[in-house]
Amino acid sequence: MSSLYLSGRGSGGVGRTLKISGVLFDLDDTLIDRGSAFRRLAGKLYDAEPAIRNSHTRNEAVRLIEEFDKGGYSAKPYWWYVRERWPEIKRSDPEFTTWHEVTFPWCFEASQGVLRLLDDMDRANLQWGIITNGGPIQRRKIAACGLGDRARCVVVSSEVGIAKPDSVIFEDGLKRLGVSASSALFAGDNPYTDIAGAHAVGMKTAWVRMGRDYPQDAPRPDYTIERVTDLRPLLGL
Numbered sequence: 001m002s003s004l005y006l007s008g009r010g011s012g013g014v015g016r017t018l019k020i021s022g023v024l025f026d027l028d029d030t031l032i033d034r035g036s037a038f039r040r041l042a043g044k045l046y047d048a049e050p051a052i053r054n055s056h057t058r059n060e061a062v063r064l065i066e067e068f069d070k071g072g073y074s075a076k077p078y079w080w081y082v083r084e085r086w087p088e089i090k091r092s093d094p095e096f097t098t099w100h101e102v103t104f105p106w107c108f109e110a111s112q113g114v115l116r117l118l119d120d121m122d123r124a125n126l127q128w129g130i131i132t133n134g135g136p137i138q139r140r141k142i143a144a145c146g147l148g149d150r151a152r153c154v155v156v157s158s159e160v161g162i163a164k165p166d167s168v169i170f171e172d173g174l175k176r177l178g179v180s181a182s183s184a185l186f187a188g189d190n191p192y193t194d195i196a197g198a199h200a201v202g203m204k205t206a207w208v209r210m211g212r213d214y215p216q217d218a219p220r221p222d223y224t225i226e227r228v229t230d231l232r233p234l235l236g237l
């Protein structure tokens with residue numbers, strides 16, 4: 001059963017193909033899965049630190065480090081809590097920062113389903129690009145997944161000095177993609193940055209749900225999909 005369904009703005013529906021010529025994607029938790037990448041990173045930290053190995057099983061430690069990270073939204077970097085839990089670990093902030101920035105990008109991978117979707121979009125002459133909020137590590141993640149050379153455009157907030165949901169970054173992406181807002185779709189998982197921002201510039205929007213409920217205080221997406229590969233029927237692929 002398709003998990004694509006109309007979510008309330010009346011511009012399409014199940015089984016109907018949207019007339020668009022380009023798609024801009026969010027990166028984390030849209031094209032790539034930050035959660036599984038972070039679990040790989042936590043496993044690497046477990047392997048590297050005897051203090052962790054001596055007190056916890058691998059699964060326990062990975063779960064604990066995930067809790068410290070809170071999906072990237074914890075008040076302090078996860079390693080601050082790691083050092084608190086295992087005081088034997090003496091890495092400094094700069095040492096941890098460097099380790100994280102070098103190691104984390106290589107923990108990401110684009111799934112076969114995502115790569116097939118992008119292949120088929122290329123074959124169908126559907127332009128696609130990426131708009132992502134974050135720092136230089138975003139480029140390294142994109143490169144590690146083999147997406148950097150393939151995307152028509154990659155816009156990273158730290159490089160352009162403006163972040164989603166500001167309209168300027170979406171307009172920049174559309175210009176680089178060579179597609180007008182009314183002919184473009186934005187797919188992303190964050191209602192407040194991805195959906196609100198793309199909606200404000202007149203793009204069609206697809207929210208990547210990942211089992212969550214849509215908040216009441218954000219503009220409704222045109223489409224709700226469980227995962228990005230569910231775009232296929234919408235794109236006529």
Ligand SMILES: [Mg+2]
Pocket residue numbers: 026027028029030188189190
């Ligand atoms: Mg995201």
